[in-house]
Amino acid sequence: MTKRPENIIVGISIGDLNGIGSEVILKSFEDTRMLELCTPVIFANVKILSFLKKSLELNAQLHGIDKLDQAIIGKINVLNVWREGVNIEYGKVDENVGKYAIKSFMTATQALKEGNIDVLVTAPINKANIQSEEFSFPGHTDYLNQELDGNALMLMIQDSLRVGLLTDHVPLNEVAKHLTEELIRTKIKTIKQSLIQDFGIRKPKIAVLGLNPHSGDNGVIGDEEDKLIKPALKKIFEEGTLVFGPFSADGFFGSHQYEKYDAVIATYHDQGLIPFKTLSFGKGVNYTAGLDKVRTSPDHGTAYEIAGKGLADHNSFLEAIYAAIDIFKARNEYKELTEKPLKTKEKQL
Structure with missing residues (x-):
């Protein structure tokens, strides 16, 4: 992908597939003007997300990719983090679904660490079904605190x-x-x-x-x-x-x-x-x-009680995307301002 400086790559972890995460993600990008603001990369599986899109009667056009460098500006990119099918039952607490939520999140975090995405926006997980030997954290924040600096x-x-x-x-x-x-x-x-x-x-x-x-x-x-x-x-x-x-x-x-x-x-x-x-x-x-990296999320949970019914309000998720972009830009501006005096002083010396 040839990246334009003004087009920020927003990595999105899929969250609990039995909750409202997929719905609020897809609703956020139904308005194609969002693709002028950023390039989304959803860490999931394009076939599963296409199925969920159809079941929710949403209109977002998805572009499946197998590597991050295949992402295209102007498209809703879905990175295939796994290949196998997942049994989805809206509103159900499922340990197997929890494993895929964490697989998505950990892969997205690695991409964030390596600079392959600019910011990370996380869809809601269920803290009860994500615990394993591989992931024994109360939630997103504690894992990010371990993996990132600060x-x-x-x-x-x-x-x-x-x-x-x-x-x-x-x-x-x-x-x-x-x-x-x-x-x-x-x-x-x-x-x-x-x-x-x-x-x-x-x-x-x-x-x-x-x-x-x-x-x-x-x-x-x-x-x-x-x-x-x-x-x-x-x-x-x-x-x-x-x-x-x-x-x-x-x-x-x-x-x-x-x-x-x-x-x-x-x-x-x-x-x-x-x-x-x-x-x-x-x-x-x-x-x-x-x-040292930017991560945001909506302020709500999986909302199992309304999952799959098309009732989820995506405004908080939309605001999470906007906030991640604004903070990323503000940090870059701050970095330029704080580094500029040092560069000027070096030239004078």
Whole structure:
């Protein structure tokens, strides 16, 4: 494939074939104008995807390829990651289907590492049917954190609303044990750098939520804020990062305080994702910040209950594609800006 600089190659892992992943992928590219924006490469099997397209009565035209260098600009390319047929039963949890979801994802990740695709957008998987000796991770993010350089951070984004997490897939009764000054420092550093290089915000302002109700109420309802979070934030602020908090989580979103900040960091999963999904109106994106490569995904799961019925809303997946492209471009611009002064100085010397 002769690649044009403006045409970004978007790798797409197929997700759980019994869920809505294939539907939202195909719906996203029914509008052929998308092919002017990027070149998609879906990691799956063209015969299976053609069957699913027909069963869902969708109109996307697929181009099967066996090697990445066979991808054609202006086509919906499907890389044949496997050849054999797969028994698909919409809405069913199937370990065999889970194996193909991971095969797609791992192959796409390797292509991302090698620079054969520019960005990766992942369709939803079922964490229950993907576990094996080959893949023993809670989900996409943990595997990517192992395979790519950097420190992964789940960052939910929708326009100017950005919500990161100190802890993600951790049981609620273990969250407090995971909170340390080092963790707080690492996550704030990661999200600050992402806001600068991925979103073009020169002096980002970051808000951090408290762990306990009313942010501990001065130690009456828990002391993690007074003993750990407040002192850590004070040190980080004094070192030059515009970080504020800890804020009481219940009133923070309802009073629109989040609008004053470039990002919000929640202490645990539901504290951040419940308000985010409420405010993002089905257009939210899960972005893995902190890594040397760009990966996004929609903010929903496999949705077995509506799989195969043609009812899936593809807006979140579409937004995930847009976000991956925008972040990729922003990173390249940031790289050019930061490297240019060095090159100028070298010439002067």
